[in-house]
Amino acid sequence: MTWINRKTWPVLGLLLLCSDVFAGNFADVYGAHPYATGMGNAVSSFINDSSATYYNPAGLGLPSRGEFLFHQMEKRGDPSAPKDAWEQPRFNDIWSDTKSVFLNTLDNSPKTRSSAGPHEVAFQYNYAKPALNTSAPNNGDIKNVQDHYAGLGMTLDLNNVYDLDRGFRFGLNLILPGSGNLATVNDLNPTVHRYLQRGVSNDRPLIFGGLGLEVWKDHLYIGAGFTALIKGQGAILLKDVPISPDPVVPNQQVILELKPQANETLGMMFHWGKFRLGFSFRRETYLFVDPLTARAQTTLLGIQFDFDLAVLDLYHPRTFTYAFAFQATENLRFSLDVSRELWSKYGLSRTKREYYTPYYLDDISVPKFGVEYRWNESWTFRLGYMRRPTPLPGDMPEETNWMDSSQVSYTAGISYAFLPGAESNLKSPILLDLSLQHQQLKARTELKVNPTSQNPIYDYGGSAFHAGLAVTVFL
DSSP states (O other), rough: HHHHHHHHHHHHHTTTTTOOSSSOOOOTTTTHHHHHHHHTOOOOTOOTTTTTTHHHHEEEEOOOOOHHHHHHHHHHHOOSSSSOOGSSOGGHHHHHHHHHTTSSSTOOOOOOSSSSSOOEEEEEEEEEEEEEESSSOOOHHHHHTOOEEEEEEEEEEGGGGGGOOOOOOEEEEEETTEEEEEEEEOOOOOSSEEESGGGGGOOEEEEEEEEEEEEEEEEEEEEEEEEEEEEEEEEEEEEEEEOOOSSOEEEEEEEEEEEEEEEEEEEEEETTTTEEEEEEEOEEEEEEEEEEEEEESSSSOEEEEEEEEEEEEEOOOEEEEEEEEEEEEETTEEEEEEEEEGGGGGOOOHHHTSSSSSOOOEEEEEEEEEEEEOOOEEEEEEEEEEEEESSSSSTTOOTOOOOOOOOOEEEEEEEEEEETTTOOOOOOOOEEEEEEEEEEEEEEEEESSSSOSSSEEEEEEEEEEEEEEEEEEOO
């Protein structure tokens, strides 16, 4: 029976075009959009572009950044319109802003809106280069790790279909790995040295979608969305298997059915005066193939063997995010997000449950902090900080070799808006977002009770550099 199992595993591997992956997520590790990355991803109480489908879908009910830019264009043609803070004499800005931080904190004013109701299309590319080091045995996950990824986002203002006199938008955000792979699946052996959230761990697409609605004008927003992945079932038929003391290669027929699955994302925002509150919930996602039944038929006496497998992979934890922001002045904002990720809910697939020592992962809290300053109608600057503890416990089982480090991220971002002018052929604004990120990975040592050459005591750590660029067009 064992030789049949040995021959079935390669069939499954070839079937799924495997590479070694486990839990990972470009958006969690680096960011879903350069705008958000520049603020340390602390945006869940006010995010209003296509990346709101990831951070908080309620933000799709807010006036978009495109509406702000169209509003600036409309003000140019109205000399009686009141001036914004950056249009005042620059010499007085710092003192005026400092005084106004604590003034009129609970006073409400209408959101900046434009009659245009623009749609948006965003293109992004992210260069991510981890510099990882370890004394563990080398493998493909450690050498030449590259986490490049690209994205396409869009939002549609549904008020162009039926005017509700409320913010109501649909958003979609697609993130693809730079390798070009659309689906990479493998049920990992946890005893092999693998990075948990970098390298090929991130080699999978992310698809986020959602709807956001303004329920109480200028105050309350709700949203619902989805994260898409894959589920399915299949079978392997091994025919004409001769009984032999030596390994054999049977005739093979493989059938696998894979369908999309969508796990929900929910969000809410509440704005009052200068305060911004946000909450979002994202259900855990994973690829699941169950059952993958296998049947072997021998050539002697028609003996038949049956067994089944289950593949569980591409896990992302259930996440709750609590967010707060303070709009100190018209052009200065501070924000704080805390995400609670429930890694403890991950479990081994049925193919691994019987053969490997059970292990567990810890739930983690990820604090994020950001600050944004709008210099004028075109230039905006951001800084951010994020601390992400590792979900790996300090007393991992001896056989388990998932490798991950606690990280501290420092980020900076800048935006520039190209606005149509009287002597320009440009008809709609174009927005550029650039972000830079440095991640420092805390050094970690894995101790083994009975170390061997294949499972030694080892250290690992390092750093990562990430740069993102997005171009957003408003239509």
